[in-house]
Amino acid sequence: MISEPALDRLSAMFQGPDVSGTRYTLISVLGRGGMGVVYLAHDSVLDREVALKIVERPEDQANEARILARLEHPGIVPVHDVGELPDGRLFYAMKRVRGDRLDRWMAERRDLPECLGVFLRVCDAVAFAHAHGVIHRDLKPENVMVGEFGEVLVLDWGIAHEMQNADCQTPMAGTSHYMAPEQARGDATIDQRADVYALGAVLESIADVMPVLAIARKARSADVDGRYSSVQALAADVQRYLAGRAVEAQRETVFDRVARFGRRHRLPILLVLTYLVARVLLLWLVR
Amino acid sequence: MPAFPATRHSMVEAMRSPRSEQRRSAFDTLVTAYWKPVFKYVRLKWHAAPEDAADLTQGFFLRALEKDFFAGFDASRARFRTYLRTCLDGFVANARKADTRLKRGGGITLIPIDFEEAERELAFQACNLGHDFDAYFRREWLRSLFAGAADRLRTACDARGRAARYAIFEQYDLAADERDRPTYAELARRLGLSSTEVTNELAAARREFRRLVLEALREQCTTEEEFEAESRALTG
Numbered sequence: 001m002i003s004e005p006a007l008d009r010l011s012a013m014f015q016g017p018d019v020s021g022t023r024y025t026l027i028s029v030l031g032r033g034g035m036g037v038v039y040l041a042h043d044s045v046l047d048r049e050v051a052l053k054i055v056e057r058p059e060d061q062a063n064e065a066r067i068l069a070r071l072e073h074p075g076i077v078p079v080h081d082v083g084e085l086p087d088g089r090l091f092y093a094m095k096r097v098r099g100d101r102l103d104r105w106m107a108e109r110r111d112l113p114e115c116l117g118v119f120l121r122v123c124d125a126v127a128f129a130h131a132h133g134v135i136h137r138d139l140k141p142e143n144v145m146v147g148e149f150g151e152v153l154v155l156d157w158g159i160a161h162e163m164q165n166a167d168c169q170t171p172m173a174g175t176s177h178y179m180a181p182e183q184a185r186g187d188a189t190i191d192q193r194a195d196v197y198a199l200g201a202v203l204e205s206i207a208d209v210m211p212v213l214a215i216a217r218k219a220r221s222a223d224v225d226g227r228y229s230s231v232q233a234l235a236a237d238v239q240r241y242l243a244g245r246a247v248e249a250q251r252e253t254v255f256d257r258v259a260r261f262g263r264r265h266r267l268p269i270l271l272v273l274t275y276l277v278a279r280v281l282l283l284w285l286v287r
Numbered sequence: 288m289p290a291f292p293a294t295r296h297s298m299v300e301a302m303r304s305p306r307s308e309q310r311r312s313a314f315d316t317l318v319t320a321y322w323k324p325v326f327k328y329v330r331l332k333w334h335a336a337p338e339d340a341a342d343l344t345q346g347f348f349l350r351a352l353e354k355d356f357f358a359g360f361d362a363s364r365a366r367f368r369t370y371l372r373t374c375l376d377g378f379v380a381n382a383r384k385a386d387t388r389l390k391r392g393g394g395i396t397l398i399p400i401d402f403e404e405a406e407r408e409l410a411f412q413a414c415n416l417g418h419d420f421d422a423y424f425r426r427e428w429l430r431s432l433f434a435g436a437a438d439r440l441r442t443a444c445d446a447r448g449r450a451a452r453y454a455i456f457e458q459y460d461l462a463a464d465e466r467d468r469p470t471y472a473e474l475a476r477r478l479g480l481s482s483t484e485v486t487n488e489l490a491a492a493r494r495e496f497r498r499l500v501l502e503a504l505r506e507q508c509t510t511e512e513e514f515e516a517e518s519r520a521l522t523g
Contacts, residue, residue, distance in 0.1 A: 001404070001407070003463040005464055005465055007426070007433065010461075011429065013460070013496075014497070014521050085490075086489070087494065088491060088492075
């Protein structure tokens with residue numbers, strides 16, 4: 001028989017993690033995900049706040065912590081500490097990132113170049129992970145933090161996957177709108193282009209101007225071979241747009257080319273037009 | 288996201304199986320999980336005498352099996368626990384109106400159920416009862432869920448030659464009263480282990496217990512959404 005005190009004791013075991021044997025004190029819940037709960041915690045040794053992630057399954061924790069430890073990049077949140085709680089669950093402490101999730105940050109009517117600048121920094125972090133053989137597999141605005149000082153961090157590497165590991169069949173891992181079709185199907189052969197697809201979906205949520213939409217659509221091609229071959233190639237096309245050059249994703253009409261020329265050389269064109277109008281006015285007045 | 292291991296099929300789904308032995312097995316699992324909450328609920332909410340409550344409990348599960356009550360459960364409309372309690376209230380109300388023991392399934396034993404044990408538990412709890420029967424039913428269901436997981440843990444520990452692991456868990460986490468709870472040092476002395484071994488074994492037992500509770504919960508839910516909602520309610 002489970003007595004009343006035992007029932008309360010066992011319920012408490014499920015209610016919140018017992019971190020009494022660690023250097024951390026829980027402050028509040030920062031977020032919940034499929035792989036666990038992230039708490040805001042205080043590190044009593046270094047007297048600072050950290051994000052403490054507690055996961056149910058040790059293999060998830062080991063996976064994410066191992067991957068994050070390998071990826072030292074300013075755009076990837078670092079892991080400070082890993083350990084086990086008395087109830088058997090595992091935790092790891094990460095840098096506490098202050099700022100806004102990308103979706104909330106974008107809701108504040110940012111201008112397009114600013115948003116694309118953030119997007120390019122996300123691409124930079126993801127390309128770095130790819131260069132180290134890691135695919136994120138759950139890229140979405142909610143997993144990107146824009147810090148108080150403009151720093152951009154890609155979070156939640158809980159279902160990230162090492163490319164050399166052949167066994168990656170996790171059909172429903174990821175978030176549907178951002179999930180590449182081959183990932184949703186659980187294909188065993190997904191590569192970095194699954195992240196290119198997700199980044200395309202993120203880009204689509206950032207801008208609705210045609211050249212950027214064309215880039216997003218190319219990145220989101222259902223056909224894997226129809227996408228950019230790498231995140232660098234996707235980022236390069238966005239950079240071309242920002243520099244006022246033709247983008248790879250869109251074949252331009254003469255009108256598009258003229259419009260782009262006009263946008264790119266707006267100031268000299270305005271100066272020449274002003275000069276010409278002034279000359280015409282002057283000639284007319286003198287006559 | 289399958290947050291937790293889905294190693295067993297949902298018993299509610301299995302009750303819709305075309306294979307009768309699968310349906311019956313799922314039904315037995317359901318009865319094991321719910322008979323005590325049902326019995327105690329009938330005793331308290333419906334003010335039934337012990338024999339009457341035992342009779343109504345057997346009758347309810349018998350009628351549910353005959354009429355496929357639970358096959359009609361729609362996960363999008365309610366939690367299974369709430370659905371079962373609604374069915375139970377309807378059954379008891381009708382049985383009270385008819386007031387015939389035979390209609391309620393009286394005298395027929397569906398599966399062996401130790402009503403005396405449940406009655407002893409009730410005697411211990413009598414002083415803590417409130418009038419929120421929904422909360423009471425949930426608490427009794429949780430007690431039954433934990434008890435089932437503790438049984439599974441003991442079986443698994445015995446099978447793996449880890450009897451000490453369960454003994455530590457039982458004496459420390461299942462202690463009936465706070466005053467009965469030994470210290471780690473006392474446990475180490477009793478079981479001839481070091482304090483470090485006690486903490487390691489206790490951590491392993493708790494990890495396994497959590498897994499078994501979530502596995503049993505998964506069995507009792509029809510959909511991933513229901514399971515997520517239930518496990519979130521459990522984990523706070």
